[in-house]
Amino acid sequence: MTTTSAPGTGAPSARIPDYPMARATGCPFDPPPALGTLRDETPISRVRLWDGSTPWLVTRYEDQRSLLADPRISSDSDQAHYPHTGPAQRERRTLSRTFITMDDPDHARLRRMVTGAFSIKNVESLRPPIQRIADGLIDTMLAGPKPVDLVQAFALPVPSLVICELLGVPYADHDFFQANSRILVKRSTTARQGREAVLRLAEYLERLIGARLAHPADDLLSTLAERVRAGELSRREAADMGVLLLIAGHETTANMIALGTLTLLRHPDQLALVRESDDPRLIASAVEELLRYLTITHSGRRRVAREDIEIGGVTIRAGDGVIIANDIGNRDPDAFPDPGRLDVTRNPRHHLAFAFGVHQCLGQPLARVELQVVYATLYRRVPGLRLAVDFDRIPFKHDGLVYGVYELPVTW
Template sequence: MTESFPVRRPSGCPFDPAPEYAGYRRSEAPAKVSTPAGVDAYVISRYDDVRTLLRDSRLSSRLAPSDHVVPDADLDREVESGSILQVDGAAHKRLRRMLATEFAVKRMEALRPRVAAMVDERIDALLAAGGPVDLVQEFALPIPSLVICELLGVPYADRDEFQERSAQLVRVDGWTEDLQRASDDLNQYIVGLVLAKQAQPEDDILSRLITRGAELGTPLTLEELVTLGISLLIAGHETTANMIALSTLALLRNPAQLDLIRTDPAKVPGAVEELLRYLSVVHFGLFRYVTDELTIGSSTIDRGDYLIAALSSANRDESVFGDPDRLDLERDAAAHVAFGFGPHQCIGQQLARLELQEVFTRLFARIPTLRLAVPFEEIGYRENTLVYGVTALPVTWDAPI
């Protein structure tokens, strides 16, 4: 039987993945679903299967990760040169090698004092304004935006423009004139930025990519640089911003867990891994194309079929994570697949970890009485975007005496 996809998170339980995934994991054969893109696909729901398949060279990433949930998506369109999310093989290795140095652990750790200062500046602004405020607009979005702007050499004064455009581009309602306009506007903006960096390189990622390509004898084209710039700009703030806001809500709903990191900041890095596992904000999974026959459980998947690697389901797999539906900040969750797995695993994951660690080391320590300013039931969620989160998070706190 072919079921409809995407499956939806349960009403009243916004932190949990769709209940259908638990049934999928119990079945020996992967579930076959009908997608808004107009094709059938197999949902890969178990942890071990997801990890195995995401590193299998017989799966192609030539489709955008969200194509399966975009109505009537053009699955045969040509992949853009420089799309690190979609190119495979040698082309992907070349791009990833260019970027690897920029997101290495050592370089990210060197950024920690600067990121910590940015977080403190935003907390200062919250305290100066007084509650209630929307934590999404006043805190969760500005922090990763500040960081990625600084890294890419994007003037922070332009943040409102790219935030608006990128928020539109991660929607999965279908391609519209508004989305096309947003795509064209963002592309035009990044073209201008790249041309400026080519004319006068500075101390930023785009400038170093231009220089590094020339030094290696494989210079990146304008199209590649623009596509990489757009990808990094969107990915660099959308996922982290949503994780900051949704994690804050999850912690406020679990005060005993929150107290663990408020009283012992040394537990924050482990807590971040558990929040990544528990929330899995890439909630529709990753779309892949099968280039050669493969076997999953008792099923043979043919060349030309489509797969959906359900990250949120893998991160709730009972065979790997005990009592997986419970938020446990003392759990060893480092093996989660929230960042994907295999050659296309998120290249910016160390930056995301750094930002989340600094946020949750500081936010509740400096505003210990932070709480929701509206009933929990009134919080709205981003159901129709590639990255799950809250639409707004009204919070308040007690004024210092």
């Protein structure tokens, strides 16, 4: 906490808190309590980032939804006051820009190139192979020794195998791309470490794009290669898009599988509802509720104001950085009654875990199907699943851009 002058004035300001903020000891599933205080008392306020910048933090659900749909808000990471999450992430955006940090029309043009692969119809066609992947991993886990780390045995392989199949990336290379992904999603990664990881992944995907140019296949990398052949993308641009899809396609879902499982183990009444249900609607509701309750993209959605915006009694000036703290927005009692209670029957489909507006998560249909398959299968097939260590020994990813656990030792 530091005391500064209010931006744009010479007057002393209130103390500006550092962001991100710490979770309360013993409450690893809940957002930091300081975020709740800000939402209740000053829902649009300044915070201080790692580089000393002081963007606006938006904490109330309705304000967040409004801004995410506002064309006056920019996702362009090249803007001077874009609130980067850390030095590695700033370096990554410098080396490798993709549609998620662009505005329309470039954002829409590039996103359309891969939208078809993540359509609801196409993703639903993947449900049977996802089921086979989940069942195969559970078979292996049940046949092996106990205890087992559920992250390595199940949570990480499921989405990795799925995104590899969809993209056309050899799963045999999973140690390589998972290791470099871990570097890029850790807040403490240095600029140099981030640069090296980005370049390793980009060079790897560029080689795969080159192979698809010579020998097309029925996968998403071949679709990108065709865009290269048509002159719509350079090989490096196609590779950068491949890196984005590869990282996003396994990191977030893997963390949701593991953290969601741990959450249910700590809420046995809710676990019982999921385990004993054969109703797809209940499973879908449980997925939405866990997405809301956990909001693993817990570093906020990062934006810059294009124009002056009046919202919540505050003027956000053109050029100001903005962070939309969707983790605390998803715990807003004005949007979700009794928001601190996990209730798998509530189906809060209007949550902001996937953001909102034109930049909402491209891969959300795939993530939903993967989680529906996993939650409907794992606890039914392993009904005695339980922690193999005390809860206070579980290592949480407090230093990650995506929240989760590093390990989840379980037995049955």
